[in-house]
Amino acid sequence: MSSSEGGPLPLAARRTGEGRPMVVLHGLFGSARNWAGIAKRLGEGLDVHALDLRNHGDSPWSARMDYPTMAADVLAYMDEHGLDRPILVGHSMGGKVAMSLALLHPDRIGPLVVADIAPVSYGHRRDRYVEAMMAVPLDGLSRRSDAEAHLVQAVPDWGTRQFLLQNLVDDGTGGYRWRVNLSALDAAMGDLVGFPALDVSAFPGASLFMRGDRSNYVRDDYRPAIEALFPRARLVTIKDAGHLVHAEKPEAFLSILTGFLARVE
Incomplete structure (x- = not known):
């Protein structure tokens, strides 16, 4: 689904549980589905809204993709669903969306949780992943394994290939399509690896930053x-974890997160 509108887009979501609202934002090439297991656990005491950010998952597509714009999408979702000062959790790209929203609208956000990302510009881009996915000849695919074969050279790590291939879905006619807007990601990659220069004050609320000790994203x-x-940030390092801290060490991630929330609520 695509959109040429300049305003906020209506984001797709997976909702689990009851209680205080929590909004969860995935990383680049991800979706709300990546958080299903953790959302289920958190839903035992929270009203968890795991969102698909624009150009990802089941949410609409748009050529525009920068952090203030994505933050506006999330704020519009919060308004639509009447979410009052939700706990805001974001990983990687989603963490930058969460930080942007917290800085732009601090009065609308409760505690902030950021997983393995910092408010800085990064030198490592993901253009090669986008290029590799765009080069897959979708018209000629008869099996998903054919697509993987096309990605092997550019994406040698098996786990990364499987993560990217979650975006390859049935197009409804017996063929395949990417459910992530590759052309928009390609055009926006400079913005996505950066962090916007926002004319704002520091976020006054409580915040938790988690990082994996095998990751270099939060040095x-x-x-x-x-x-x-x-300024109220607490930084916690999760042992034996890489960039996907929540997926690699879910028990540690959940323990640290719930402990933090118990102290600040």
């Missing part, structure tokens, strides 16, 4: 940037 020298914008 020690990024702490001043985090603390300048989020």
Whole structure:
């Protein structure tokens, strides 16, 4: 589904549980489905809204893709569903959306949780993944394994290939399509690896930053940037975890998250 509208897009969501609202935002190439297991656990005491960000999952497509715009999408979802100061959780790209929303609308957000990302610009881009996915000849695919074969050279890591291939879905005619807007991601990659220069004050609320000890996304020298914008930030390192901290170490992730929420609520 595509849209040329300039305003907020209506985001698809998976909703689980009852209680205080929580909004969960996935990373680049991901979707709400990636958080299904954790959302189910959190839904035992919270009203969890796992969203598909624009150009991902089941949400609409748009050529425009920057962090203030994506934050506006999330705010519109909150307005539509009457979410009052939800707990905001974001991983990677979703973490940057969450930070942007918290900085732009601090009065609308409760505690902030950011997984393995910092409010800085990164040098490592994901253009090669986009290019590899765009190069897959969808018209000639008879099996999903054929698509994987086309990705092997550009994406040698098996786990990363499977993560990307979750976006390959039935097109309804017996063929395949990507459910992520590759052309929009390609055009916006410079914005996505950066962080917007927002004319705002620091976020006054409580915030938790979690990082994997095998990841380089939240280095020690990024702490001043985090603390300048989020002065109440607590940084916790999860052992034996990489960038996908919530997927690789779900028990540790949930324990740290629930402990944090118990202290700030």
